[in-house]
Amino acid sequence: MTRQQAQAQTREHLLTTAAEHFLDRGYAAASLDQIADVAGYSKGAVYSNFANKDELCLAVLDRIRLEKMAEIVAMLAAEPTLEESFAAFSGWADRTIGDRRWTLLEIEFSVRSRHNEAIRRQLAEGAQGVRAAIATIVTGLADRHGLHCTLPAEEAATALLSLGIGLGLQRAISPELPAAALADTLRALFGL
Structure with a gap:
């Protein structure tokens, strides 16, 4: 080696x-x-x-986000019909959104950005990467199934990520809360 x-x-x-x-x-x-x-x-x-604990935690969070985006891409690629894609996404959201360990780590680390501009910038870059991945997923779904998104893909990605973050926080506190709003919003973005 x-x-x-x-x-x-x-x-x-x-x-x-x-x-x-x-x-x-x-x-x-x-x-x-x-x-x-x-x-x-x-x-x-x-x-x-x-370099330090902050850099290590950022690397961990980046890895988790990449893994979650890869899960969605692979899952949607495996589903041949639009309804199966939505059902798979809904199941993923129900299993994933609000995972207490991941959600609370994201929140705890994000609070550090209040007094650290470098962390804020790095978190903003990570969020931009996630939004770009979501925009690609939205565009891919539209192209694959002949759909039209009611918002530009980048705006749809911002809406979906914002809803996912808020829903994740709520579900971390109240796990019984359904995650259906995320898949329902995706449907609505396609006018379905």
């Missing part, structure tokens, strides 16, 4: 360990010492891959 491969493997293992640590404990209670220890590395290995 080359040095670069070993470093990439170390970074990957640290990210995986940190994700579980942050999701289980939250940002404030997470410890770089504990993450390094559980991963089987020194704290120096953490700092050779990430």
Whole structure:
């Protein structure tokens, strides 16, 4: 294994360990010492891959967002009909939106941006990436099924992400709240 491969493997293992640590404990209670220890590395290995705890948490959140977007893309690609696509998306939303660990970590870390402009900018970039992915999904659904979205894809993406964030927060507090509003809004955006 080359040095670069070993470093990439170390970074990957640290990210995986940190994700579980942050999701289980939250940002404030997470410890770089504990993450390094559980991963089987020194704290120096953490700092050779990430500048600080903020950078590590941002990398974890970026990874989670990418995974969630990939789940949606793969799920919708596997469904041949429009109704099956909506049903699959609705099921995904019900299982995913309001996941307490992920939702509360996002909120806790976002609050840090109040006093840290660098974190705010990085979170804004991450949100822009998610909106771009959602816009691509909306455009893909429209093209695949011959639909017309009542809003430009970018505006539809902003509306869907905003609803998803708000619904996620509400469901983290009240898990019994249905997630149907997200799929219903997607239907309405296509005039269905």
